[in-house]
Every structure is written in structure tokens, then in C-alpha cells.
Amino acid sequence: MAGINPGSGPCALSECLRGDERDVRGMERECERTYHRFYNGILSRKASIIGLVLFLSFLLAAIFSPFISPCDPWDRFEPYLPPDQDHILGTNDLGQDILSELIYGSRVSLIVGFGAALMATIIGSSIGLLAGYFKGMADEILMGITDIFLMIPQIPLIIVLAAFLRPSFWLIALLMGSLWWTSTARVVRSKALQIREMGYVQSKRSLGFSHLHIIVSDVLPNLSQVVMPKFLLSIASAMIAESSISFLGLGDPSMKSWGMMINFAFSRGGFINGYWWWYMAPGLCITIFVLSIVLLGSFLEERDESIMEQQ
Amino acid sequence: MLLGKKATRYAIALFLIVSLNFFIPRSMPGDPLTNLLGEDIMLTASSVQELRERMGLDRPLSQQFLDYWHDILRFDLGYSFHLHRNVSDLIYDRMKWTLLLSLPAMVMGAILGTLLGARAGWKSSALRRTQTGFIMAIYCAPPYFLSLIALYLLSYKLCLFPLKGFYSTGSALDIAHHLFLPSAMMALFSLSRNYMIMKGSVLQEKGSLYATFARAKGLYDEQILFRHVFKNALLPIITLLALDFGFIFSGALFIEIVFSMNGMGSLIYDALLSRDYPVLQGSFLIITIMVVSANLLADLLYSYLDPRVRWQ
Numbered sequence: 001m002a003g004i005n006p007g008s009g010p011c012a013l014s015e016c017l018r019g020d021e022r023d024v025r026g027m028e029r030e031c032e033r034t035y036h037r038f039y040n041g042i043l044s045r046k047a048s049i050i051g052l053v054l055f056l057s058f059l060l061a062a063i064f065s066p067f068i069s070p071c072d073p074w075d076r077f078e079p080y081l082p083p084d085q086d087h088i089l090g091t092n093d094l095g096q097d098i099l100s101e102l103i104y105g106s107r108v109s110l111i112v113g114f115g116a117a118l119m120a121t122i123i124g125s126s127i128g129l130l131a132g133y134f135k136g137m138a139d140e141i142l143m144g145i146t147d148i149f150l151m152i153p154q155i156p157l158i159i160v161l162a163a164f165l166r167p168s169f170w171l172i173a174l175l176m177g178s179l180w181w182t183s184t185a186r187v188v189r190s191k192a193l194q195i196r197e198m199g200y201v202q203s204k205r206s207l208g209f210s211h212l213h214i215i216v217s218d219v220l221p222n223l224s225q226v227v228m229p230k231f232l233l234s235i236a237s238a239m240i241a242e243s244s245i246s247f248l249g250l251g252d253p254s255m256k257s258w259g260m261m262i263n264f265a266f267s268r269g270g271f272i273n274g275y276w277w278w279y280m281a282p283g284l285c286i287t288i289f290v291l292s293i294v295l296l297g298s299f300l301e302e303r304d305e306s307i308m309e310q311q
Numbered sequence: 312m313l314l315g316k317k318a319t320r321y322a323i324a325l326f327l328i329v330s331l332n333f334f335i336p337r338s339m340p341g342d343p344l345t346n347l348l349g350e351d352i353m354l355t356a357s358s359v360q361e362l363r364e365r366m367g368l369d370r371p372l373s374q375q376f377l378d379y380w381h382d383i384l385r386f387d388l389g390y391s392f393h394l395h396r397n398v399s400d401l402i403y404d405r406m407k408w409t410l411l412l413s414l415p416a417m418v419m420g421a422i423l424g425t426l427l428g429a430r431a432g433w434k435s436s437a438l439r440r441t442q443t444g445f446i447m448a449i450y451c452a453p454p455y456f457l458s459l460i461a462l463y464l465l466s467y468k469l470c471l472f473p474l475k476g477f478y479s480t481g482s483a484l485d486i487a488h489h490l491f492l493p494s495a496m497m498a499l500f501s502l503s504r505n506y507m508i509m510k511g512s513v514l515q516e517k518g519s520l521y522a523t524f525a526r527a528k529g530l531y532d533e534q535i536l537f538r539h540v541f542k543n544a545l546l547p548i549i550t551l552l553a554l555d556f557g558f559i560f561s562g563a564l565f566i567e568i569v570f571s572m573n574g575m576g577s578l579i580y581d582a583l584l585s586r587d588y589p590v591l592q593g594s595f596l597i598i599t600i601m602v603v604s605a606n607l608l609a610d611l612l613y614s615y616l617d618p619r620v621r622w623q
Binding site: 150 | 327331336558565594595598599603
């Protein structure tokens with residue numbers, strides 16, 4: 001995992017996100033190594049459990065947002081209120097309660113993140129699976145396509161497309177999903193290459209089972225351990241990318257995501273006037289959520305490794 | 312044979328992405344003329360007709376496509392009707408400033424990130440664990456958010472640094488003063504990524520046999536790390552750095568926006584706000600070319616550094 005953090009410094013937007021495979025493109029052996037390198041021993045088990053708890057609480061907040069938010073995010077009170085008892089996190093320029101915005105915003109941000117990640121994972125896994133399982137010509141063609149997709153500067157492309165289309169959140173998620181499958185495809189392919197040589201696959205093949213049957217019942221279940229952490233990281237990167245795109249003013253103004261909230265605070269003077277509560281809360285939420293995903297990912301990773309060792 | 316295959320892939324990728332740049336404005340909803348010139352431009356009916364002819368929009372698509380490639384090969388990226396200048400001149404002007412901002416940041420981030428990351432991976436201590444936690448938090452934060460906070464605290468509240476721009480008087484010292492905070496932020500982000508990768512990489516190498524052998528022959532800890540382990544652990548970082556080179560112009564996008572610096576990033580941002588499509592597309596084209604060449608560089612570098620790949 002080279003970087004979940006798109007947009008930062010030289011590691012531009014999502015480019016570095018897909019870095020884990022990208023940095024060693026064309027070198028499958030190295031692929032998986034680097035991937036494990038990121039997580040290996042970085043975190044203790046305790047940290048992983050904190051990650052899990054945080055992740056679940058964000059998830060619950062998103063699911064039950066109408067029940068836990070103190071008021072409707074579109075209701076208007078007095079503007080620019082600093083945090084106090086009535087409005088725990090204060091209000092924005094339109095007098096909307098920031099805590100409620102934040103809770104409802106988690107829905108938008110999570111849906112975009114999950115949607116994009118799901119799509120990227122499905123595309124990536126199928127391409128990687130087909131390439132790795134069938135090898136030969138299919139592998140050549142599919143990996144050629146993957147190589148070409150890897151070279152597209154994705155965030156700049158999304159920005160250009162978004163500028164033309166003035167997109168909805170669905171479209172942004174769709175664009176991210178259709179561009180970000182490459183690293184998943186690479187990891188899945190190298191795993192599938194290993195699995196197809198395993199005894200149980202070989203024996204099933206010699207017994208005459210169909211490819212479809214072998215893929216569904218033997219290969220797919222074994223891929224989950226590489227796909228799952230990848231999926232989580234895709235969520236994290238999609239969320240950061242979504243917030244970055246929203247920050248550029250290319251988001252959907254009718255949907256309040258965390259990135260949109262920061263964008264509003266930045267463009268409507270919340271920053272110049274020192275209304276720190278306006279942009280601190282959504283920024284921290286993004287950071288903490290992404291952090292929780294990284295921690296959780298390391299948890300899955302550790303679990304898989306211990307399972308592998310036991311086998 | 313492998314080289315030939317790779318070269319073809321690069322050529323195809325470059326061709327496809329540059330062609331994409333041709334098809335995007337022509338396939339998007341709305342009038343292609345508007346899509347090519349940008350919005351909010353007042354045009355009379357006669358000038359619309361004239362421009363349409365001059366841009367070749369009345370010709371068949373295949374002819375337009377050939378013209379497009381012809382222009383690109385002559386470095387003609389079109390004309391910005393918002394800024395009344397050639398796009399290539401605009402980009403060229405801004406490039407220098409962005410380079411000044413991001414190059415030192417990338418170098419600093421690479422050096423500090425790898426050194427600190429290597430030490431953190433080599434030996435764990437309470438201090439280093441805190442450091443890792445801190446760097447990981449930076450790594451997970453959206454860059455524009457942290458830059459906003461830094462700008463607010465250091466420039467706005469404490470008045471340590473100027474609030475915006477590359478220079479106010481133009482002397483070297485003044486420029487350095489303006490550049491310090493944005494460069495430092497950028498370096499911090501690149502540091503955080505390099506740190507994480509390097510740490511994992513050293514952890515992995517630490518258990519290998521040659522490290523054990525170096526210990527057995529009596530080398531000091533630091534010597535094992537920097538003489539033997541470091542070089543091997545550096546491999547993934549080097550490729551990443553080569554790839555960073557592709558984003559040298561676009562990577563500072565958010566930093567430039569937050570610190571209101573007139574580089575490539577804010578050129579793109581302003582083009583976005585005013586829907587100045589020629590500038591947007593021209594920048595995308597430059598970024599694309601940079602990214603593809605950085606990929607090539609990374610491939611070459613890696614195969615040069617890692618004999619296992621060279622001999623495959």
C-alpha cells in the first residue's frame with residue numbers, strides 16, 4: 001500500500017493509492033511483497049481493535065443517522081454559533097447544525113466510498129481472476145489493459161470529466177470505481193496464479209470439473225484474503241478522493257458530504273474568519289475514518305497471516 | 312522481446328490517453344465549440360461561425376483527429392479565451408514556480424522519510440511508536456485539510472509566514488520565506504508515505520539471512536542497517552519516487568490552492584472555476600505525458616537496480 005493519501009504532495013491523489021502494485025509494475029513477485037510490507041508489524045493488535053471499533057461506529061452513525069442526529073441538517077438556526085450546549089459542534093453560515101450535518105454527511109461519504117470500492121473490487125477481481133486462472137493469451141491481454149489503465153492519471157482525468165459533466169455523487173463513485181480496479185487486479189492475479197497450481201485445484205481439474213465450478217468453489221473463496229484488505233483500502237482512498245474532488249468544488253452541492261462541508265467552509269469564509277469548528281469537524285472525521293480503515297486492514301492482514309501459518 | 316512489449320504498451324497508453332483528450336470535449340453534452348473554448352465567453356453569431364471554421368469543427372471527425380495530433384506534435388495546445396494567451400505559454404510560465412515548490416519538498420520528503428522509516432522499522436521503542444502513530448495520522452489526513460490548519464495556525468494566528476503567494480518583493484529571501492510553509496507541508500506528506508513504506512520494507516528485510524549473517528560476523532546494529540539492509544529495503548521506494556516525478560506538476564494542486572500560489576495547480580483550479588476547458592485539457596495533456604514518462608523511468612530504473620527483474 002503505497003499511499004491512501006491522494007492529493008498530497010508529490011504523491012498525487014489516488015495515484016499513490018494504487019501504489020502498492022504500481023511501484024513494482026510488471027513484477028508480480030514483488031507485488032505481493034510490497035503489499036505485505038506496508039502492514040507487516042506496523043501496528044499492534046490493540047490498535048487494530050481500536051480501528052474496528054471506530055469503523056463500526058462510523059458505520060452505525062451512517063445507518064442510523066436519522067435517529068442519532070440532534071436535528072435535521074437543513075434546519076436553520078442562528079449562523080456562526082461556536083460550539084455550545086444547544087449545538088455541540090456549532091453552526092455554519094446558514095445556521096445549520098454542524099453535528100447533524102456531520103452525521104448525515106457520513107452517509108454520503110460512506111456510500112460514495114463503498115460504492116466506488118465495491119465496483120473497483122468487482123472489476124479488479126474478475127479481471128485478475130481470469131488473467132491468473134487462464135494464463136496465456138487471456139493473461140497477456142488483460143494485463144496489457146491493466147498496464148494501460150495504470151498509466152492514466154486518474155484524478156486529473158476525473159477532474160476534467162467532472163468539470164464537463166457537473167456530476168452527481170453517483171457519477172463520481174462510478175468514475176472512481178471504473179478507474180481504480182488496477183491494483184486489485186494485479187494482486188488477485190498473482191494470487192490466482194498461485195492457487196491454480198495448488199493440489200486441490202489440480203485434482204479437481206483432472207477429475208473433469210468445469211472451469212466455472214472450480215473458480216466458484218475453490219479459487220474465489222481463497223481470494224477473499226487478498227481481496228478484503230484491498231477493498232477496505234479502496235474505501236479509504238475513494239473517500240479521500242471524493243472529499244478532494246468536493247473540495248475543488250466539483251461535488252454535488254445538494255448532497256452534504258464531509259468534503260463538501262470543508263469546501264463550503266473554505267469558499268464561504270469560514271477559514272478567514274476563524275470559524276474553526278466549521279471545517280475541523282469534517283476534516284477530523286475523514287482522517288479518523290481513514291485511519292480506522294488502515295488499522296482494520298492491518299487486523300485482517302494479521303489474521304490471514306496467522307491462518308496461513310496454521311495451515 | 313520484453314522491452315519491445317513494454318514499449319508497445321507505453322506507446323498504446325500514451326496514444327489512448329492523448330486521444331481521450333480529443334474525444335472528451337467532443338462527446339460531452341453541449342456544443343463542442345463551448346466545450347472546446349470554455350464557458351462564459353460572449354460570442355456573436357458571426358464570430359461563432361468563424362471560430363468554428365478556424366477550429367476545424369466543420370470538418371469530419373477523422374480530419375479533426377489528424378489536425379489535433381498535428382497540433383500536439385507542434386506543442387500547440389490551443390488558446391485560452393479567458394486569459395487571452397496560448398495555453399502552452401501559460402503552462403510554461405506556471406511550471407517553473409511549481410517546480411520550485413515541489414522539487415525541494417520531494418527531495419526532503421524522500422530523504423527524511425526513508426531515513427526515519429528505516430530506523431523505525433529496524434528497532435522499536437516507545438518514542439518511535441509514538442512517531443509512527445503521528446506519521447500515520449498525517450498519512451491518513453486529506454492534505455488540503457492539514458494545510459489549512461497549518462496555514463491558519465502558523466500564518467494567520469502566529470503571523471510566522473506570509474498568507475499567500477510566491478513572493479511580495481521578489482528577493483530570493485522573500486521567495487524562500489513564502490515557499491517554506493507550503494514546501495514543508497508537501498514534504499511532510501511525502502515523508503509520511505515514504506516512512507510507512509520504508510518501515511514495512513525494513514521490517515521484511517530484517518529477518519532475511521544476510522542480515523543475520525552480518526550480525527553474526529559482528530557488525531554493529533547501525534552498520535547492518537545502513538550498509539546492508541537499507542539498500543535492499545530502498546527498492547520499492549525508488550520506484551515510487553520515480554513515479555512521483557510524473558506528478559511533479561499536478562501533485563501540488565491542493566497545496567497551491569490552499570496557499571493561493573500561482574503554479575500549475577492553481578492554474579488548473581482557476582480553469583475549473585471559470586470552466587476554461589482549453590487550459591484544463593492542456594494541463595491534463597502535460598500531466599499525462601509526465602506520468603507516462605515517469606512510468607517508463609520507473610521501469611527502467613527498477614530493472615537497472617534489481618538484477619532479479621533484469622534477468623527474468
